[in-house]
Amino acid sequence: MGRLFKAYLPGDKVWCCQSCAAHLAYQDDVMSRNFTGKHGRAFLVSNVINVSLGETEERSLMTGMHTVADIYCNVCNSVLGWKYLEARDEEQKYKENKFLVEKMKIIKEKQWS
Numbered sequence: 001m002g003r004l005f006k007a008y009l010p011g012d013k014v015w016c017c018q019s020c021a022a023h024l025a026y027q028d029d030v031m032s033r034n035f036t037g038k039h040g041r042a043f044l045v046s047n048v049i050n051v052s053l054g055e056t057e058e059r060s061l062m063t064g065m066h067t068v069a070d071i072y073c074n075v076c077n078s079v080l081g082w083k084y085l086e087a088r089d090e091e092q093k094y095k096e097n098k099f100l101v102e103k104m105k106i107i108k109e110k111q112w113s
Helices: 090-095
Strands: 014-017 023-026 030-037 040-045 051-061 064-073 079-087 099-102 106-108
Touching: 023 099, 030 099, 051 079, 064 090, 079 090
Parallel strands: none
Antiparallel strands: 014 023, 014 106, 030 040, 040 099, 051 064, 064 079, 079 099
16 A cells, blocks of 8 residues: 555535544535434535545444445544445435544534634
């Protein structure tokens, strides 16, 4: 595996890793704030950067069985949430290839107005 580089998002509405402040996503990438992760509130996010995928696994979640992979910060290796790879239920297919990011694992880069 090659060296992982830290990417930066221009602008001031950026979510960052709580542990190391690596840029993760724009505020506008949040699709829903009504999700629950392993540690409480979470966001469904369309795109994230500076993350690596863990092993694929089948997980029984509140909305049924899903194939997921945990996502890790490339800089500090903190678990930030998971990526939905496949949903069994047709009504849950919209989550596929999206990311669940735990709210307690992220911070705002700047205070937004």
